[in-house]
Amino acid sequence: MTGELSPIDKAKFVAAKKAVEFVEDGMRVGLGTGSTAAWMVRCLGEVVREEGLRIRAVPTSARTAALARDVGLDVISLDEARWLDLTIDGADEVDHEFNLIKGGGAALLQEKIVATASDRMVVITDASKEVETLGAFPLPLEVIPFGWQTTKALVEEMLDSLDVMGRTTSLRMNGAAPLFTDEGNHILDLHLNRIGNVRQLAMVLNQIPGVVENGLFVDICDTVVVGYGDGRVQLRDLNDNSIREDRLEFVESDNLFADLGD
Structure with missing residues (x-):
């Protein structure tokens, strides 16, 4: 339940939930790998079930594929999709130019292939992953x-x-x-x-x-969604250099939070 989440997990959850709003009916969507991406997959599955959103999902790892199928997403390969409208993924570090370090979950190769085969990459993260200079994370x-x-x-x-x-x-x-x-x-x-x-x-x-x-993602990310433990989210867009802030209310959902092992 959200009431039992740590501030970091709450931040990851609100970032993931906000990023899912970028997904539109009919899209082909790349699904990232890692703890924050797992929140996103769960949120996306909930939207698909409740709103009837029709999407096709391309996962970046075997464990993301398994989770996506568990929550009811239509999983296809990148070869089947050919090109993606959007990829949503986490990051281990992100700097002010939206350069990333990724690969903490050992899926950087598939993550980079999927991200570069997308019209847009949205990165979801908490404030602890923001850095002035990349490199503190291996x-x-x-x-x-x-x-x-x-x-x-x-x-x-x-x-x-x-x-x-x-x-x-x-x-x-x-x-x-x-x-x-x-x-x-x-x-x-x-x-x-x-x-x-x-x-x-x-x-x-x-x-x-x-x-x-390598795990350096340079000139790939377009948008960063930063979550905070109090429910605030910031949307930062590189293309227009804009920053927008929102706040999400926590709504407990047994289906969304049960058995989330990542």
């Missing part, structure tokens, strides 16, 4: 398992020549074993602390053999 890097230690060494060597504050890298684990993404790859987390030139880093990382994709 930057995820999806790499193929073959020769991953060589790839890691090449990444570390490359970081020596770039404008970052930290240069430590680590292989993300799933218990005692390396984590595998939905695409069968590993994740290297780059502990950079501060990224001086986001565009340069994103470009250089993807030139390293073995690197599949």
Whole structure:
């Protein structure tokens, strides 16, 4: 129930609920991965059930796909959709230019493919994810398992020549074993602390053999919806440089909040 949610979860919920208002009948919608995106999928499912909204949803991970089907959404592949009207996703960090770090949920590859195949990307977040400079959150890097230690060494060597504050890298684990993404790859987390030139880093990382994709989302996000624990939401639009504020009332719903494990 909303009355039992922490302030952070309330902030995620109101951001997700507000972002669902961008979804219109007949749209093809990309669904993000992560805790905030899970709120959005639940909210979207409720709208579909109660208002009869007809949409087709393209999830960015197996777990998002499972949740979307559980709440009654029509799930299709990106190949079936070809192009999307809108993608709604969370972020691990967002700066004032709407550059993002994503990949905390190990789904950055599918998330970036889906987001770039969309007319619009709306990011939902709480105020704690807003930063002046990206880099405090470890930057995820999806790499193929073959020769991953060589790839890691090449990444570390490359970081020596770039404008970052930290240069430590680590292989993300799933218990005692390396984590595998939905695409069968590993994740290297780059502990950079501060990224001086986001565009340069994103470009250089993807030139390293073995690197599949990085978690820097540059010039992809159009709108950021920031939620607050008191029910306030801010809608920030990059295209017209506008900021609008609203407030959402918490309405308890057993169907919406039951069994939300993400």
